[in-house]
Amino acid sequence: MHKESAIREPLILGHKTYHDITEDVCRSIEGKAPKTWYILFGIALLLGLYGVGCVLYLLGTGIGTWGLNKTVQWAWDITNFVWWVGIGHAGTLISAVLLLFRQRWRMAINRAAEAMTIFAVFMAGLFPLIHMGRLWVGYWVMPIPNQFGSLWVNFNSPLLWDVFAISTYLSVGFVFWYIGLLPDFATIRDRAKHPVSKKMYSILSFGWSGRAKHWNRFEIVSLVLAGLATPLVFSVHSIVSFDFATSVIPGWHTTIFPPYFVAGAVFSGFAMVQTIMLIVRKGLKLEAYLHTKHIEYMNIVIMVTGSIVGVAYLTELFISWYSGVEYESYAFINRATGPYWWAYASMMTCNVISPQLMWFKKLRTSLLFTFFISIVVNIGMWFERFVIIVTSLHQDYLPSSWSMFHPTWVDIGIYIGTIGLFFVFYLAFARYFPVLPIAELKTILKISGESYKNGSAPERPTPAPVVAAAEAPVVEQVVTEAPVAESASEAKEEISEEEKQNRISSLIEKLGAGSADAKDDLKLISGVGPKLEGTLNDIGIYTFEQVSKMTKEEYGLLDSITGTFPGRAERDNWAEQASNLMNK
Amino acid sequence: MADRVIYAMYDDDEVLMDGAKKLVSEGVHITDVFSPFPIHGIDPIIGVKHTRLGIVSFMFGLLGMTLAVIGFKYFMIDDWPMNIGGKPNFSLLENYPSFVPITFEFTVLFAAHGMALTYLLRNKTLPGMPADNPYPRTTDDRFVMEIRLSDNTKFSADELHTKIKTTDIVEIEEKDYVVVK
Numbered sequence: 225m226h227k228e229s230a231i232r233e234p235l236i237l238g239h240k241t242y243h244d245i246t247e248d249v250c251r252s253i254e255g256k257a258p259k260t261w262y263i264l265f266g267i268a269l270l271l272g273l274y275g276v277g278c279v280l281y282l283l284g285t286g287i288g289t290w291g292l293n294k295t296v297q298w299a300w301d302i303t304n305f306v307w308w309v310g311i312g313h314a315g316t317l318i319s320a321v322l323l324l325f326r327q328r329w330r331m332a333i334n335r336a337a338e339a340m341t342i343f344a345v346f347m348a349g350l351f352p353l354i355h356m357g358r359l360w361v362g363y364w365v366m367p368i369p370n371q372f373g374s375l376w377v378n379f380n381s382p383l384l385w386d387v388f389a390i391s392t393y394l395s396v397g398f399v400f401w402y403i404g405l406l407p408d409f410a411t412i413r414d415r416a417k418h419p420v421s422k423k424m425y426s427i428l429s430f431g432w433s434g435r436a437k438h439w440n441r442f443e444i445v446s447l448v449l450a451g452l453a454t455p456l457v458f459s460v461h462s463i464v465s466f467d468f469a470t471s472v473i474p475g476w477h478t479t480i481f482p483p484y485f486v487a488g489a490v491f492s493g494f495a496m497v498q499t500i501m502l503i504v505r506k507g508l509k510l511e512a513y514l515h516t517k518h519i520e521y522m523n524i525v526i527m528v529t530g531s532i533v534g535v536a537y538l539t540e541l542f543i544s545w546y547s548g549v550e551y552e553s554y555a556f557i558n559r560a561t562g563p564y565w566w567a568y569a570s571m572m573t574c575n576v577i578s579p580q581l582m583w584f585k586k587l588r589t590s591l592l593f594t595f596f597i598s599i600v601v602n603i604g605m606w607f608e609r610f611v612i613i614v615t616s617l618h619q620d621y622l623p624s625s626w627s628m629f630h631p632t633w634v635d636i637g638i639y640i641g642t643i644g645l646f647f648v649f650y651l652a653f654a655r656y657f658p659v660l661p662i663a664e665l666k667t668i669l670k671i672s673g674e675s676y677k678n679g680s681a682p683e684r685p686t687p688a689p690v691v692a693a694a695e696a697p698v699v700e701q702v703v704t705e706a707p708v709a710e711s712a713s714e715a716k717e718e719i720s721e722e723e724k725q726n727r728i729s730s731l732i733e734k735l736g737a738g739s740a741d742a743k744d745d746l747k748l749i750s751g752v753g754p755k756l757e758g759t760l761n762d763i764g765i766y767t768f769e770q771v772s773k774m775t776k777e778e779y780g781l782l783d784s785i786t787g788t789f790p791g792r793a794e795r796d797n798w799a800e801q802a803s804n805l806m807n808k
Numbered sequence: 809m810a811d812r813v814i815y816a817m818y819d820d821d822e823v824l825m826d827g828a829k830k831l832v833s834e835g836v837h838i839t840d841v842f843s844p845f846p847i848h849g850i851d852p853i854i855g856v857k858h859t860r861l862g863i864v865s866f867m868f869g870l871l872g873m874t875l876a877v878i879g880f881k882y883f884m885i886d887d888w889p890m891n892i893g894g895k896p897n898f899s900l901l902e903n904y905p906s907f908v909p910i911t912f913e914f915t916v917l918f919a920a921h922g923m924a925l926t927y928l929l930r931n932k933t934l935p936g937m938p939a940d941n942p943y944p945r946t947t948d949d950r951f952v953m954e955i956r957l958s959d960n961t962k963f964s965a966d967e968l969h970t971k972i973k974t975t976d977i978v979e980i981e982e983k984d985y986v987v988v989k
Contacts, residue, residue, distance in 0.1 A: 455916070666845040
């Protein structure tokens with residue numbers, strides 16, 4: 225099996241077994257939801273319903289209910305759209321790019337981040353749809369044969385590219401997510417007690433059974449989908465940036481937009497992942513799987529992408545001056561010093577300065593600080609889109625038509641509503657879906673689990689052999705104890721049977737005799753498995769009391785007798801463990 | 809005569825692998841393995857061939873790309889050329905730069921969905937399909953070998969039992985083989 229470097233921090237803390245992982249993830253699904261969940265769900269639902277109401281009002285009345293005017297023809301609608309699409313970038317990035325790079329820490333966050341992506345892109349898609357004004361003719365964006373002289377959609381237009389990019393992204397992202405969910409739904413299905421939930425999860429799991437061939441296919445499908453999704457992530461936000469970059473508006477007409485938007489999207493996406501995951505890990509008690517190291521890794525991604533965004537802002541400023549185009553220069557001077565200076569200042573502070581604080585290890589490993597910064601970044605990234613869109617438009621070529629943008633209650637209501645709906649979906653997901661990929665976590669348990677890395681994992685309890693075949697347990701023992709036995713070979717000296725008996729009797733003399741009748745379960749001592757328990761019993765050690773009396777000398781004596789576990793008893797401090805167990 | 813099947817249950821993936829190696833070296837044919845997660849390295853031992861889904865995906869991708877090109881050539885060049893800002897509208901090649909995004913998106917769309925659908929169909933995992941893992945715990949922390957007697961005609965059932973019992977199993981059961989799906 226693949227071994228991971230010992231200096232790498234473990235990804236799963238403490239000692240977990242395969243069954244523990246199932247239990248830990250399924251606990252929140254099978255148990256009752258806490259009161260906080262209902263309260264949060266209620267609040268989110270109210271906000272969401274208010275948003276739906278605003279959308280219905282908008283559809284019934286018209287786009288005039290938004291605060292748009294002749295000069296600022298695009299404002300919150302497209303700002304919110306780009307903001308949500310940006311947030312929707314982290315999930316696929318985590319699951320696809322990090323899968324290709326074989327980053328195992330993604331296992332703790334990919335499921336939840338992909339769910340976030342899907343819900344965020346869903347919210348994003350709402351804006352172009354309602355922005356059409358007449359939602360019921362929304363199908364006109366598809367190239368469908370029609371009666372208008374066979375008028376086709378314009379394949380030269382970035383707005384049409386957007387339609388294809390967003391719908392491809394949403395559907396491929398969903399498929400990727402769902403294929404990963406199948407085995408986990410099967411786990412929940414096989415554990416479900418209630419007939420209704422059994423039926424539901426049975427349908428959701430599509431009858432997944434975990435055959436070897438299916439797992440073989442599963443792995444290749446995940447890999448290929450990751451390979452397809454990786455360029456897709458980059459293409460989606462590039463295409464979103466083309467909405468602006470292919471126009472001739474000063475401040476939009478720049479070639480730097482695609483990489484700058486993609487970096488910004490990853491930046492805001494990871495910030496949203498942090499916000500949500502910090503709550504989820506706490507609420508669902510998943511600290512062992514998603515701990516400070518994961519948060520730190522994500523903070524490093526935030527720092528790097530934040531720096532890319534910062535460099536992009538400064539490049540943009542420099543080029544606006546260096547190009548010598550006065551309209552371009554004016555657009556940027558107006559952004560920084562015009563009536564919208566406060567939006568520009570918030571964007572610069574939140575997106576350029578705040579991620580730089582992550583250079584300090586103390587700050588990037590602080591959960592509270594991370595939570596705070598993640599919110600700051602999300603606010604900053606909303607302002608970035610607002611600045612790009614509104615400040616480039618509001619003072620156009622004709623000073624007589626210069627104006628400001630004032631959002632109406634419908635603008636605000638729809639925005640708040642999408643946040644509400646997003647959390648409605650997310651809370652439902654956290655309640656009924658496995659938030660961690662159960663199957664994938666099991667594959668990294670023995671590689672990156674803390675107890676397996678530092679060797680403190682108890683011996684695999686050998687199941688009672690069906691036939692008392694002498695050779696059977698030996699095969700297994702050789703496998704699991706291979707690293708220990710290696711160091712033992714040099715320390716082990718040939719000792720005669722007589723000498724061994726002498727040592728055993730001197731050991732028992734020191735520890736006091738025990739009897740097989742008043743026997744304790746020595747397997748409770750970490751480091752003692754059934755095999756070792758047998759060996760100890762053979763020597764004459766039966767009780768915790770005997771073990772608790774052991775000192776360095778006795779450990780040495782024991783090692784010299786058994787010859788298989790040098791230093792182990794001392795390292796695991798059996799004596800202390802035994803006296804603790806004794807006092808229980 | 810109905811086929812009989814022996815299910816040997818293990819509680820660890822590595823133990824199952826060792827067991828499988830041992831059994832296969834003795835000439836036992838292991839029909840299938842049920843596990844809660846992919847056991848890396850089990851496929852060559854029990855003779856599961858590498859999947860060809862990657863090729864399927866590539867072919868679907870080609871199909872998507874071809875459809876996209878045929879589509880916008882017809883819409884934008886042949887049927888209704890649109891003069892937009894004087895951009896070339898009379899030849900596919902000259903107009904192609906602005907068709908690159910759609911070509912890419914359509915390729916990915918087809919490759920991903922084509923492969924995913926093929927995957928679900930080949931696995932027979934579709935909504936409403938019954939599950940056929942022999943024990944519910946194989947999706948939790950148990951690993952089960954399925955050894956069909958019809959695949960192992962050179963051994964008797966008892967011989968197989970004895971052989972399997974020399975590996976580190978938790979449980980063993982012999983049943984009639986039922987095709988669930």
